[in-house]
Amino acid sequence: MYVLHYWPDSASLIVRLVLEELGVPFQARRIDRAAGELDSPAYRALHPLGKIPVLETPDGPMFETAAILLYLSERHAALAPLPGTPDRAAFLKWLCFTSFNLHATLLEVFYPDRVAGPQAAPQVLAHAGPRVTGFLQVLERMVAHEAPAFLSTAPSVLGYYLAVQMRWLAQLPPGSPGHVASTDYPALHAVLAALEARPAARRAARAEALGPTLFTLAET
Ligand SMILES: N[C@@H](CCC(=O)N[C@@H](CS)C(=O)NCC(=O)O)C(=O)O
Known part of the structure; x- marks a missing residue:
């Protein structure tokens, strides 16, 4: 197990x-x-x-x-295009984009002192915040224009990966670097709203006592 x-x-x-x-x-x-x-x-x-x-x-x-x-x-042959299928290349590209750019930079927003020491934290934060929102804008345009099945209102590994990161960013104080309201990203917001209604998401939220609106929490 x-x-x-x-x-x-x-x-x-x-x-x-x-x-x-x-x-x-x-x-x-x-x-x-x-x-x-x-x-x-x-x-x-x-x-x-x-x-x-x-x-x-x-x-x-x-x-x-x-x-x-x-x-x-x-x-488990689920939640992403499998090797050899037409969407695989695009899926790999955007999974790596999300991990190497969004997730890595998001960690700089939450742990700015780790990049170059505590004294540099304000500058690190000031740069990391806009980069994070810039990456989300790239993803928003991609989903809006290409409507990929691997990042849609159907459950997917990439959808959950992105949704949790947007949840964290939504919890930053409004106006602070990296703060995100998912409604500012309509195509991504639709993904988040669909995923948080899934029984799987509700079970996960209950297990970690996170409340019913896991991903669109900034709008509640
Ligand atoms: N690149 C790693 C990042 C993992 C990571 O930084 N996780 C955070 C939690 S979200 C952590 O372990 N934080 C504790 C710490 O760094 O002390 C991944 O994608 O799994």
Whole structure:
């Protein structure tokens, strides 16, 4: 059985949503952050950087959210175009875009002091915020113009990946760098609204006590 090492409302939520949507059994193991578990030898054996998430699989422990999403979608032949199908290339391109650009820069918004030390944090934040919203604008235009099946109102690994990131950004104080109201991105907002109504999303929200409007929370 899969074992998901999780912390509520962190990147492990993306994996939980996908596991729920796939309907596969998994054990959710809450990380004891207060006890320093991320730095423990046992956890570092699973993830060399001590980050969240880790998914233990029949093929060994996995880390990196995008890699886990690819693995699950291929293993269960669902929620993404499979290798050899026409949409595969575009899906891979946009999955990597979302991971390498949006997710990486979003981490600079939430941990600006880690980039160049605490003194540089305000400058880092001032640059990272507009870059994050710029990446979302690129995704918005892509979805509006190309209407891809792999990022649509139907459930998909990329949809859940994006939706959770937009949830986090919506919780930043309005006006602060990187704050996002999903209604400013109508094509993406439609994806988020459809996904949060899924039974899988409701189960994940209940499991982590996150409330019913997981992804459009800024509008409630
Ligand atoms: N590139 C990694 C990023 C993982 C990551 O930074 N996760 C955050 C939680 S959302 C984390 O572990 N934060 C705890 C810390 O850095 O101390 C991925 O996609 O999985």
